[in-house]
Amino acid sequence: MLFDKVDWQQIGQAVLDTLAMLGGSLFFTVLFGLPLGTLLFLTSKNQLLEQRFAYSTLSFLLNILRSIPFIILLILLMPLTTLLMGVSLGVRGVIPPLVIGTTAFFARLVETALREVDRGATDASVARGASIPQIVFRALLPEALPGIIAAITITAVVLVDYTAMSGAIGGGGIGDLAIRYGYQRFQTEIMIITVLLLIVLVQILQASGNRLVAHFTH
Amino acid sequence: MQPKDQSTPVIRFKQVNKDYIVNGKKIKALSNIDLDIPAGEIFGIIGRSGAGKSTLLKLINLLEYPSSGLISINGVSTATVYKGNLRHLRQKTGMVFQHFNLLNAKTVWQNIAFPLQIAGQLKQQAINQRVNQLIARVGLSEHTHKYPRQLSGGQKQRVGIARALACQPSILICDEATSALDPETTHSILKLLAELNQELGLTIVLITHEMDIVRQICHQVAVVDKGSIVETGKVEQVFLHPQHPSTYSLVSELEQHLAPPLESHLAESIYRFTFLGKLTHQPLLSELARRFGIDYYIVAGRIGTIRNLSYAQLTIGLSGESIQTALQYLREQGVHIEAVNQVPPIISHPNSVSSSQHTTTTTTTTTSTFPVYGGVYAV
Numbered sequence: 250m251l252f253d254k255v256d257w258q259q260i261g262q263a264v265l266d267t268l269a270m271l272g273g274s275l276f277f278t279v280l281f282g283l284p285l286g287t288l289l290f291l292t293s294k295n296q297l298l299e300q301r302f303a304y305s306t307l308s309f310l311l312n313i314l315r316s317i318p319f320i321i322l323l324i325l326l327m328p329l330t331t332l333l334m335g336v337s338l339g340v341r342g343v344i345p346p347l348v349i350g351t352t353a354f355f356a357r358l359v360e361t362a363l364r365e366v367d368r369g370a371t372d373a374s375v376a377r378g379a380s381i382p383q384i385v386f387r388a389l390l391p392e393a394l395p396g397i398i399a400a401i402t403i404t405a406v407v408l409v410d411y412t413a414m415s416g417a418i419g420g421g422g423i424g425d426l427a428i429r430y431g432y433q434r435f436q437t438e439i440m441i442i443t444v445l446l447l448i449v450l451v452q453i454l455q456a457s458g459n460r461l462v463a464h465f466t467h
Numbered sequence: 468m469q470p471k472d473q474s475t476p477v478i479r480f481k482q483v484n485k486d487y488i489v490n491g492k493k494i495k496a497l498s499n500i501d502l503d504i505p506a507g508e509i510f511g512i513i514g515r516s517g518a519g520k521s522t523l524l525k526l527i528n529l530l531e532y533p534s535s536g537l538i539s540i541n542g543v544s545t546a547t548v549y550k551g552n553l554r555h556l557r558q559k560t561g562m563v564f565q566h567f568n569l570l571n572a573k574t575v576w577q578n579i580a581f582p583l584q585i586a587g588q589l590k591q592q593a594i595n596q597r598v599n600q601l602i603a604r605v606g607l608s609e610h611t612h613k614y615p616r617q618l619s620g621g622q623k624q625r626v627g628i629a630r631a632l633a634c635q636p637s638i639l640i641c642d643e644a645t646s647a648l649d650p651e652t653t654h655s656i657l658k659l660l661a662e663l664n665q666e667l668g669l670t671i672v673l674i675t676h677e678m679d680i681v682r683q684i685c686h687q688v689a690v691v692d693k694g695s696i697v698e699t700g701k702v703e704q705v706f707l708h709p710q711h712p713s714t715y716s717l718v719s720e721l722e723q724h725l726a727p728p729l730e731s732h733l734a735e736s737i738y739r740f741t742f743l744g745k746l747t748h749q750p751l752l753s754e755l756a757r758r759f760g761i762d763y764y765i766v767a768g769r770i771g772t773i774r775n776l777s778y779a780q781l782t783i784g785l786s787g788e789s790i791q792t793a794l795q796y797l798r799e800q801g802v803h804i805e806a807v808n809q810v811p812p813i814i815s816h817p818n819s820v821s822s823s824q825h826t827t828t829t830t831t832t833t834t835s836t837f838p839v840y841g842g843v844y845a846v
Contacts, residue, residue, distance in 0.1 A: 376530070380585075
């Protein structure tokens with residue numbers, strides 16, 4: 250049989266590693282990206298904190314981060330990762346580059362999601378005498394929630410892609426397995442299994458994202 | 468009807484100017500605005516888009532500050548309002564929007580509770596009570612837990628009104644509040660506003676481009692054109708006797724039948740009679756014929772109501788021996804009479820005036836009240 254030589258335990262571990270990397274980096278990406286995206290939106294033209302200099306600086310920095318290919322970012326960030334996590338390898342070792350690589354992307358998506366909110370929500374809140382934090386937390390973010398969930402879903406799918414790539418520098422997980430066994434040792438069956446697993450993972454993420462978006466769209 | 472002896476106006480503008488700097492150029496949005504809006508009235512501000520209505524509104528709502536001049540709200544000059552105070556003042560000025568501006572992620576109940584939660588002065592229980600009371604008042608009890616997308620336009624605007632009233636404001640500003648609604652719904656919303664004005668003694672500032680809205684519920688109106696107030700006064704006065712071309716064109720949009728048929732030049736004298744209130748129910752015209760032996764025919768006319776006041780304004784051709792005596796009699800009865808030597812055209816294009824001259828000779832000397840529409844004058 251084709252799959253006789255497959256070490257299922259190893260694959261199970263790889264799946265767990267991937268999920269850990271995904272969960273950990275998604276958490277931090279949202280943690281940093283949501284405020285950044287909101288700030289980006291608020292400082293943009295005609296918004297509550299319109300600040301041309303702040304907006305263009307922030308925008309410029311995020312663009313720089315987004316223009317570096319992820320595989321290069323992984324290598325560039327190795328010293329920083331070692332400093333932060335004590336290691337530059339393994340699940341813990343790839344979380345910092347994953348977070349940095351996707352935060353800028355996610356922040357842009359948040360900015361877009363907020364831009365989709367009807368301007369009337371802001372206008373009405375201002376006219377009702379709401380403060381800026383009140384407008385952000387009670388009106389803008391709740392209104393943008395479906396858009397933000399969609400952004401998280403897209404980011405999660407991108408992260409699956411990136412975790413696989415991080416296998417190249419010894420990040421572990423499904424991608425690591427695919428490269429070490431499927432590619433370097435010509436074990437096609439491992440390659441097939443890893444690809445199938447990635448497909449299933451992405452489908453699950455997208456489907457649950459869609460469900461949540463539908464649930465929060467009123 | 469409204470109490471007539473208000474002390475200080477709720478909103479007062481004194482020589483207010485507002486300029487915007489666009490691409491380094493100064494653009495005058497409002498110039499020399501003087502405006503007194505008395506307490507408890509429904510005050511219409513009418514004008515075409517770009518006339519300066521929205522700027523005027525933003526000044527009342529403290530979303531913008533005047534470049535010069537003084538604005539006071541409830542006797543307090545807005546120049547002295549500081550940040551914390553400013554938010555409080557805004558909470559005391561309700562605002563209803565053309566496109567409702569509801570929060571789609573919140574239910575009807577949550578939308579109305581929103582300003583109360585922001586203000587943070589009431590306990591949860593008091594908020595519950597107030598919101599339920601407001602929902603009942605605007606007639607949405609069955610829709611309490613629906614989301615805005617599940618509501619019709621009229622229902623959405625009712626939510627908007629309830630939300631605006633949540634913090635018990637003394638002023639309610641309606642910015643084209645019915646422009647996105649069909650005529651029937653518009654009527655029901657206007658009815659609600661008029662009721663709220665009566666029940667709560669609420670001052671309502673109604674910003675619109677439709678004279679019909681003003682006619683239906685306003686007590687007074689100010690006509691805004693090119694950043695200035697060109698005419699202001701009681702609605703019956705402005706509506707029935709417009710002085711400024713801009714006002715005239717807003718009125719004539721509503722009255723498609725002001726122009727006379729071509730034969731009108733056959734009449735010896737053409738007059739415009741305005742009957743108000745009780746006079747509209749008196750057989751004055753037939754009296755004219757019987758007592759003074761005068762023949763008449765109706766050239767044009769409009770009959771209707773301004774708020775609850777019925778009016779009839781008829782342009783009438785007269786012939787007979789004792790016209791002046793007859794007119795004197797009518798005037799004594801309270802009829803407002805203007806001689807007409809040229810019925811103004813339907814459309815207010817100054818160019819079209821000359822082409823539609825229906826000059827009728829009258830015995831009195833004509834003194835023009837306005838050069839373009841100079842045909843109408845009081846006798």
